[in-house]
Amino acid sequence: MARRVVIVGAGPAGIRAAEALVQAGLRPVVIDREVKSGGQIYRRPAEGLDRPAEHLYGGDAAKARALHATFDTLGTSIDYRPRTEVFGITENLLHMHDGDRLYDLHFDDLILATGATDRIAPIPGWTQPGVYTLGGAQIALKAQGCAIGHRVAFVGSGPLLTLVAAQYAAAGAEVAAVLDTSSFAALRRGLPLMAARPGLLLRGLKLRASLRRHDIPYVTGVRDIRIEGDGTRVTGLRWTVKGKTRHLDCDGVGMGWHLRSETQLAQLAGCAFGWDPVGRQNAPDIDDMGRSSCPHVYLAGDSTRILGADGAETAGYLAAAACLEDMERPAPFPVARLLRRMQLMRRFARGIAMAFPYPDDICTDLPDEALLCRCEAITAGDYRATIAKAHAIEPNRAKSLSRVGMGRCQGRYCGAVAARILAVNGGLPLEQQPGLRPQAPVRPMPMRLLRDNAEETAG
Amino acid sequence: MSVPTGFRRLVPGNRRTIRFSIDGQPVQALAGDSVLTALRINMAPARTSEFGDGSRAGFCLMGACQDCWVTLKDGRRLRACETPVEDGMDIITSLPSETQWPGA
């Protein structure tokens, strides 16, 4: 019998992996929780909101069209299961649900291409209505045709900061300012490495220029950022730059510091992790092709290292090739060229990391009264007090005592911050801290599902 | 509250009007709007924080943060950013919404 290969994620990485497996004569299962394929960057809009690809994807329109076309032609040569979420893994079983039904699916080989979410540094006031992640701000625009506010400010650092601000301006939204916590000097240091992908670098510079054309101020080196409001709405933003305090009025804030990999499923599958000095987060150990430490588990795309959409497509092909190689089947294309491409992508990613560093000091300086964990409304002060009292030195113990990282988001938005606060309060250095251990379900699911399905089994 | 706040619609598209209610007030949205978009267009939050720190209106818009759970009058709870708004939905934002999920 043919082996069952399951791909989780129908973004650029998962789609290219599926294409390669089909070319090699297999019929993989492709699972994605979304209604439509495409993943994050090539997300398709809601029905009735279809717009030309040029409007939705800008300079990436051709790539978006190509990827969507590939997926659409795969048709019945794959076993596609949209609206289906994998919420846990035990040995060779995936635990999944489609909103109505819970079921398990056996796999022989597994390719995880689960993407990324925004990396956040909390700033006082960040839980108020009107504050969204940069990715969220982009989704509001791409998928819903809306701006997150009537007058929006963007805060953070990384390629998405300029991109989303420019997309908002182009769509006719009012952008008050873009505040970058990185410095001009850091950007200059990253440039030589970013030159590994001159086209992308040029596009970034053009986006910056488009902000200038719209008279949107771009301020670097900002600190002491506070989002003002009354708990039900945002009214403004305050920050300091070069020792001076500044202020603007706004009702929407988009914030983010590049991305973090979605690694929960790889962790549940038992893959080994280690410190990634480029992303400055824990990342799964993989070889050049995407083989994890677990036999028959392959990892691709943003869920391993943040290399962007092109990197995700290349990694998808490579993970499929590795999977085929391990079945002693030839890859349907030569891999040497793809491996060389990946080197360029990694070089560029090092440049990005240098140019737009994650602001450790903003995390460790978070005022005691500010919320660190938005799920359970735990302040930075409470977290510091708990780790001091319990002498916690690693994040999982700190989590069980403080509940930071234990809430509904499972540490997606507080994990990086908590790790940094722990490191300067008697905990292990960042590079030695293990990641937060995830638990199934990797996202909350309705109790109704468990109840209904328990009745089904019992009856 | 004369200053507008909440989402601003930039691309209306050619879509059907959806009628639903927020805390008993009849309001409108467009077909294809998520529940969260429908709430924010009408300047409403998703829920009141159960910890007394004000209201919440989601954060990630991609199903990851879990800060957008809303309660319907019929007792259903849903992730507002991922659920399309439907005619006749009766959304309650004034109550803290304690999400039930296994493993908590």
Ligand SMILES: Cc1cc2nc3c(=O)[nH]c(=O)nc-3n(C[C@H](O)[C@H](O)[C@H](O)COP(=O)(O)OP(=O)(O)OC[C@H]3O[C@@H](n4cnc5c(N)ncnc54)[C@H](O)[C@@H]3O)c2cc1C
């Ligand atoms: C919010 C956001 C916005 C971005 N915007 C841009 C941009 O404008 N330009 C740019 O160059 N790059 C952007 N990026 C980065 C870019 O999205 C990625 O480089 C690229 O999409 C990565 O492709 P991928 O296949 O690795 O993951 P993704 O495209 O993220 O695809 C992952 C897929 O896996 C599915 N999935 C995850 N977990 C599960 C599960 N447990 N069960 C079922 N399905 C699951 C998700 O639904 C998703 O469709 C963005 C990233 C994010 C997070």
Ligand code: FES
């Ligand atoms: S806004 Fe984050 S889950 Fe809905």
